[in-house]
Amino acid sequence: MKYSFASRTASLLSSPMRLIRENAVRDSFISLAEELPAEELFPIKLLKESVHTVFKAGPEALQYGEYEGYRPLREWLAAEWEQRKYITVHTEHILLTTGSQQAIDLVIRLLVNPGDTVLVENPTSPGCLQVLGAQGARVVGLPSDKDGVLLEALKAGIQSEHPKLFFAAPSFSNPTGSLWSAERRKEVLELCRQAGVLIVEDDSYGDLHFGRRSKNDFTKDYPSLFSLDGAGQGGSVLYIGSFSKTVAPALRIGWAAGPSELIRAMSSLKQMADMQSSTLNQRLLYQLLVESGFDFHNHLALLNREYETRLKLMLELLKRPAWQDASYIMPQGGMYLWVELPGALDSLALLKAALPKGVAFLPGPLCTAGAGGEHFIRLNFSHPGRDELLMGMNLIGESIGEFTARS
16 A cells, blocks of 8 residues: 655655664664763663562552643652752653653744744754754754854844744754853843743753762753743743753653643643653652652762763864864753764765765754754764763764865
């Protein structure tokens, strides 16, 4: 039978990510393309113990629960934010989701009609671009400087496009790892607030910051847009986060926090999507965080030290001859390095040359709203170990060298 797929799925079915993932199952294949944390840093022993404890407590863990998510875990989140991020939010204003991707999908399906305009930083999260494309949104990318999205570009976009949303990641965005200044955050919030444009703030990488040893000084220096907006009281920011980058992706636990009207509507939409996210996984995570002896703050510090070390190694490898004309901006956190290729190489052509060698990266067009990004690649430094980083960067460098030799 010949199937007639919806036109909005065409870009998903033909995406280079399908080719990357098909190759990733090969033995000795090195992927610098995917959004993966370091699995050797997962708290496996304590997670195993937590599983036994949750099952010993009775069958309730296998039953349906609240649509909004396991209440004790939402209460833990609210307490954690108040202690560490100076955010006071009521439990009823938190919705647990199946990863941050579902939170993004829910708010876009809730608010964006086909043809509506959504503003994004450019480049931006490929997952966000996929959801916007599937919903039929008109996506307009905005340029940034070292302090964040350019105010004049945002102002012009609001005035000319009348957008439904502005999707932003002020702390270590995917793919650039950029960090907005505190002043720019305040200015962007005020501009969107005056224009009545909802900001969707993705803070999935906000805990992965380098060069700061105190758990509180980062939040003081770089407050979230959500906190600046009164943690939902101002009504201008929906806050999205995830445990996938800090504990374990397979738990599939993310969240949305914001104005009560918005959270209630997203909860109703989520009931149609999957009724609720896994109660078992939520109870397991709560057991890990509260009862197992797991120190979440020390775990974050460990991640940040290790990821900073891996980033420094990648930067050293970029000094090798094949990469010498590449350019990048040093990220202060996150999991990615956004690199402009030497010699204006085309990233998709380079990917096709690199895959047979056993290595992959993410081509820039997948992170770009509209045309552009073809000379950029996203490199993940958090997942590969030292040997994989060395080999992977060498293999990509070898492919670059082959292109350079032809020109």
